[in-house]
Amino acid sequence: MAAAVATAPLPRRFDPGEQVAAPREAAIRLRDPGLACLSAGLLVVAFPKFDLGALAWVALVPLLVALEGKGPGAAYALSYLTGLLSFFGICYWIWAVPGWNLIDGFLIGVLYLPQYVALWGLGLAWLRRLTGVSPALVAPPLWVTLEYLRSNVPLLAFPWMLLGHSQHAYPSLIQISSVTGAYGLGFLIVLVNTAVAGIVLHLLRRSSAPAAGPRRFPFAAPVAAAALLAATLLYGQAVLLSATPPEEATIALVQGNIPQNQKWDRSRRQMILDRYAALTREAARSSPLLIVWPETAVPGDVEHEPELKRAIARVAIETRSHLLVGSAEHAKFSRRDVGDRYYNSLYLFAPDGAIRGQYRKIRLVPFGEYEPLGSVLTWPRAIAAATGKFLAGERYTRFAVGGVPFGAVICWEAIFPDLFREFVRGGARFMIVATNEAWFEKTAAPYQLLAMSAFRAAENGVAIARAANTGVSALIDPFGRVTRRLTGPGGRDLFVEGVLVGGVSPARGPTPYTLYGDVFAYIMVAVTLLVWGGARFRPRRRRASPDEEHGARH
Numbered sequence: 139m140a141a142a143v144a145t146a147p148l149p150r151r152f153d154p155g156e157q158v159a160a161p162r163e164a165a166i167r168l169r170d171p172g173l174a175c176l177s178a179g180l181l182v183v184a185f186p187k188f189d190l191g192a193l194a195w196v197a198l199v200p201l202l203v204a205l206e207g208k209g210p211g212a213a214y215a216l217s218y219l220t221g222l223l224s225f226f227g228i229c230y231w232i233w234a235v236p237g238w239n240l241i242d243g244f245l246i247g248v249l250y251l252p253q254y255v256a257l258w259g260l261g262l263a264w265l266r267r268l269t270g271v272s273p274a275l276v277a278p279p280l281w282v283t284l285e286y287l288r289s290n291v292p293l294l295a296f297p298w299m300l301l302g303h304s305q306h307a308y309p310s311l312i313q314i315s316s317v318t319g320a321y322g323l324g325f326l327i328v329l330v331n332t333a334v335a336g337i338v339l340h341l342l343r344r345s346s347a348p349a350a351g352p353r354r355f356p357f358a359a360p361v362a363a364a365a366l367l368a369a370t371l372l373y374g375q376a377v378l379l380s381a382t383p384p385e386e387a388t389i390a391l392v393q394g395n396i397p398q399n400q401k402w403d404r405s406r407r408q409m410i411l412d413r414y415a416a417l418t419r420e421a422a423r424s425s426p427l428l429i430v431w432p433e434t435a436v437p438g439d440v441e442h443e444p445e446l447k448r449a450i451a452r453v454a455i456e457t458r459s460h461l462l463v464g465s466a467e468h469a470k471f472s473r474r475d476v477g478d479r480y481y482n483s484l485y486l487f488a489p490d491g492a493i494r495g496q497y498r499k500i501r502l503v504p505f506g507e508y509e510p511l512g513s514v515l516t517w518p519r520a521i522a523a524a525t526g527k528f529l530a531g532e533r534y535t536r537f538a539v540g541g542v543p544f545g546a547v548i549c550w551e552a553i554f555p556d557l558f559r560e561f562v563r564g565g566a567r568f569m570i571v572a573t574n575e576a577w578f579e580k581t582a583a584p585y586q587l588l589a590m591s592a593f594r595a596a597e598n599g600v601a602i603a604r605a606a607n608t609g610v611s612a613l614i615d616p617f618g619r620v621t622r623r624l625t626g627p628g629g630r631d632l633f634v635e636g637v638l639v640g641g642v643s644p645a646r647g648p649t650p651y652t653l654y655g656d657v658f659a660y661i662m663v664a665v666t667l668l669v670w671g672g673a674r675f676r677p678r679r680r681r682a683s684p685d686e687e688h689g690a691r692h
Contacts, residue, residue, distance in 0.1 A: 163209035170204040174219040177201035182227030184304040186585035194304040202335035217259025221252030231581035268673040274359035278328040282662035306589035310374035316649035318658035333359040385641030390421035391605040395635035398576040422457035430605040433574040436465035451491030461487040498531025499548040546570035562598040574607040592618040599646035
């Protein structure tokens with residue numbers, strides 16, 4: 139007995155200034171890839187089409203449990219697996235787009251997008267190993283930093299289905315985006331996930347080693363998460379209970395339902411024009427302030443093809459309506475130096491048939507509407523086979539009808555919050571989103587785009603009228619709530635034709651997000667860099683010896 143006592147390590151008093159021994163890194167166990175896959179599955183079903191947004195609050199818990207004790211390499215691998223499967227599950231619709239191929243899928247879906255989740259796991263493990271801080275202090279700002287990077291990296295910016303977008307159906311929660319953008323909700327969701335994961339890990343440790351005695355319950359993260367969640371809900375309720383502005387304008391949205399393989403078939407041009415003319419006459423019976431046709435609804439260049447221009451002008455004169463119509467515009471008529479290029483444009487026709495305004499799409503789809511760096515690089519046809527010949531516009535056009543100013547964006551542009559808010563800063567009282575989503579067929583993409591449009595409304599406190607070629611056409615109030623959507627037989631909202639008429643409320647004043655943009659994201663980036671800098675330049679923690687690990691346990 140004496141010998142046993144003599145060889146046991148004596149308890150040591152902790153010195154805050156000494157180099158604390160780092161615990162040994164755990165190897166990947168058989169269950170860990172399964173946990174990573176479970177997180178991916180929960181993330182997928184949290185977004186449209188499944189739309190089980192409540193699951194986002196625990197979706198990262200399995201991955202966080204799997205990452206516990208792992209070194210950076212193992213954490214990167216497990217998080218990459220979650221990113222790979224979740225992005226493929228959320229963005230599966232890309233395979234419906236003509237011209238998309240296996241090489242594109244490998245470059246974007248395998249090599250690029252999963253890296254953001256992988257780097258989050260790697261960074262979390264690396265920072266914890268160097269600093270020993272709680273995941274609740276590191277994981278949320280690091281997640282926001284990487285989402286901001288994904289949303290703004292040159293040429294490959296893709297702010298599609300950020301974690302906060304999973305909450306689009308919960309008005310009380312999304313009001314915080316008027317201050318923080320969608321990044322604020324992402325921060326909160328990750329914080330809640332880390333708090334829940336901490337509780338799960340505490341229970342697992344206690345059940346696996348009951349003889350070790352009672353362990354301190356991790357109160358701090360759950361209390362902080364609950365407090366911030368409660369504050370977010372209270373803020374949201376306060377905003378929603380504020381006086382709702384009266385409806386100011388009646389807008390009519392025309393959904394022509396023209397399949398993508400017919401839109402540019404010249405033999406079908408007259409059929410397309412006749413359909414839109416008939417639907418516009420139906421819409422005009424409600425005497426709306428504005429009638430909106432979707433993106434490239436006009437099958438040609440409405441400004442420079444006299445026959446097309448006369449046809450649309452006749453409809454405007456006959457219905458005595460302002461028409462906002464989507465059309466391609468041949469750039470050679472305004473820029474002689476560009477050759478065979480086009481603008482993706484919207485034109486405002488007045489009731490006298492004259493064109494009163496034009497907007498050219500500013501944010502183009504890379505490898506869809508243009509080739510990035512095309513003036514200096516020749517991309518392989520396997521990557522850029524389906525690239526269109528479009529030029530970007532330069533002006534944030536502000537239209538006006540009946541003395542009411544409004545702005546408009548085209549399709550893909552609605553996913554970029556920084557671009558969208560510039561129109562509201564410029565005085566737009568409501569916004570139009572004109573879009574053609576026939577490319578995506580009956581996938582989740584139209585519903586995901588609608589969800590992101592709801593965030594643009596809540597971020598800027600501005601109503602949105604969304605006119606889609608094949609759906610989903612909808613009206614969104616300044617709080618991000620979808621108030622009406624166009625449906626056909628059986629409640630279908632994709633690939634139906636029809637007219638949606640409803641009122642839009644004026645903007646509820648400039649929100650902090652409209653005025654200051656992504657300040658919250660900037661702060662999170664700064665916090666992440668400070669933590670990284672502090673960890674990078676502090677003394678390295680040495681690996682614990684088996685005797686020290688034994689002493690720490692006892």
